[in-house]
Amino acid sequence: MMRLFFLSVIVLAISSCNIEGVSHNDKEGGNSKEVLKPNDSSKMSLLDTSNKRSEKVIEEDTLDVLTMSNGLKITWYKKGDGELLKKGDLINIDYRNKLEDGTVYDGNHLIKKKYIPFLVGWNQQTPGWDLALKKLRVGDDVDIFIPSELARGEKGIEGLVPPNANNILSLRVLSKPEPTKEVDGIKIWRVDSLESPGDSIDFKDEVLIDYWASSESTPRYDNSYRRRKPFELVMGDGNIVPGLYKALHFARGGDKLMILIPSREAYSKKGLTDIIEPNEDIFYDIIVREVVKKE
Numbered sequence: 001m002m003r004l005f006f007l008s009v010i011v012l013a014i015s016s017c018n019i020e021g022v023s024h025n026d027k028e029g030g031n032s033k034e035v036l037k038p039n040d041s042s043k044m045s046l047l048d049t050s051n052k053r054s055e056k057v058i059e060e061d062t063l064d065v066l067t068m069s070n071g072l073k074i075t076w077y078k079k080g081d082g083e084l085l086k087k088g089d090l091i092n093i094d095y096r097n098k099l100e101d102g103t104v105y106d107g108n109h110l111i112k113k114k115y116i117p118f119l120v121g122w123n124q125q126t127p128g129w130d131l132a133l134k135k136l137r138v139g140d141d142v143d144i145f146i147p148s149e150l151a152r153g154e155k156g157i158e159g160l161v162p163p164n165a166n167n168i169l170s171l172r173v174l175s176k177p178e179p180t181k182e183v184d185g186i187k188i189w190r191v192d193s194l195e196s197p198g199d200s201i202d203f204k205d206e207v208l209i210d211y212w213a214s215s216e217s218t219p220r221y222d223n224s225y226r227r228r229k230p231f232e233l234v235m236g237d238g239n240i241v242p243g244l245y246k247a248l249h250f251a252r253g254g255d256k257l258m259i260l261i262p263s264r265e266a267y268s269k270k271g272l273t274d275i276i277e278p279n280e281d282i283f284y285d286i287i288v289r290e291v292v293k294k295e
Contacts, residue, residue: 061077072147078140080140088120117189121134138174152165192256194253209231211285211286216281241267241282257284
């Protein structure tokens with residue numbers, strides 16, 4: 001049971017020219033805070049649970065290699081186009097996270113999803129993820145070597161990731177959806193919903209949500225899952241930040257939302273004790289568990 005619990009925590013609710021072995025040096029230092037927290041027939045599909053790329057596959061299909069000064073190494077098997085990903089982009093990814101011996105310990109297949117949404121630059125995973133993703137584009141299919149200090153570090157994850165273990169992240173960036181709704185600078189993505197939509201949310205309705213929240217400086221500073229109980233709020237009672245209140249008006253029961261809130265719609269110049277610095281944006285990952293309509 002403990003192993004299954006850790007797996008559910010880790011999984012997050014990734015050119016036709018032939019240039020073999022080209023290596024570029026990147027001088028980006030990667031000074032990031034450590035936090036714990038169309039398949040090509042010529043190579044193995046990422047839908048293979050083991051996802052072990054053989055030496056033959058790498059030799060035949062490598063298009064490009066980028067080696068960064070922080071120890072990250074990105075190997076491309078397919079290249080997309082468009083702009084580089086940046087902080088605040090929401091992307092849909094298909095991924096497997098592995099140890100160097102090929103053991104897969106994390107991936108969207110573990111929750112039987114073809115992909116998961118991922119917000120770039122918000123510490124949803126280890127520091128190596130965000131540093132590498134900013135070098136990618138939609139359509140890229142890559143392996144990313146992540147040194148232990150940019151992965152799970154000295155602590156590892158008991159029963160899954162040994163201390164000081166390097167990681168290899170196999171990832172496809174499938175798409176970059178636009179926000180479902182944008183109001184007053186608040187970006188709202190509805191990333192999942194019920195087949196039969198639940199109740200809409202109105203003034204004075206009671207709403208039960210599960211969520212985690214991050215500021216730019218403090219990943220997951222609040223998390224209802226740790227308390228093992230949904231957070232209960234009454235719309236209009238002033239017990240949530242304005243941006244979240246506005247966003248919930250566009251939600252329905254059963255929706256899963258990702259919400260990026262500018263500082264002016266959150267804690268503004270005051271911040272929040274030592275958790276949220278002045279003028280910091282915040283990010284919510286929310287599931288609307290229940291809507292109790294006002295009588």
